[in-house]
Amino acid sequence: SYELTQPPSVSVSPGQTARITCSGDALPKKYAYWYQQKSGQAPVLVIYEDSKRPSGIPERFSGSSSGTMATLTISGAQVEDEADYYCYSTDSSGNHLFGGGTKLTVL
């Protein structure tokens, strides 16, 4: 079955750039989306259609996609960015799925 693969964890110091990857065979043909989930809260959309940023999301959040990999980049990560991040996409059959999630630690 189709899967979106993310690293379990990423750790950076405040002010550094954090990059979280998402790998999936359908990504060359399907858009990727990114959600931020802070502890005890519902997920929040931070990137849609590979690289677009919803209103209200800080400019330090950006996204890109090339081949079978999508990447969420947080430039100048801040302590408040510490959260779980999930990629999301659609497979060739139209089913929707999330990656396994990446825990971002900023300290």
Add this chain to the structure above:
Amino acid sequence: QLQLQESGPGLVKPSETLSLTCTVSGGSISSSSYYWGWIRQPPGKGLEWIGSIYYSGSTYYNPSLKSRVTISVDTSKNQFSLKLSSVTAADTAVYYCARHLVVDTAMGVNWFDPWGQGTLVTVSS
């Protein structure tokens, strides 16, 4: 501002049916281009899409859950509902409802936003 709120029992016995309702406020559930979806998250684990419904009643489900899932809509109450039958402990999770914008299925242009706060459902005798 659109808001969604899940409601329903927090405890369900094994083999019974889990039933949840999502109430939409600040907007109409009958808006075109929008589906309405359910997503769940077992404690300490990742997110899983359950299914989505259009205001007309058109539905589509995660194949892995399809045999046990029914999603319905009540436009008069601005609500949509989830029923999951024959539950086991593996169905214990936080259940979220969310607006599901579907623009282009072929390109995968669709996303969930906003989400409700989620409700924990525990399956236990």
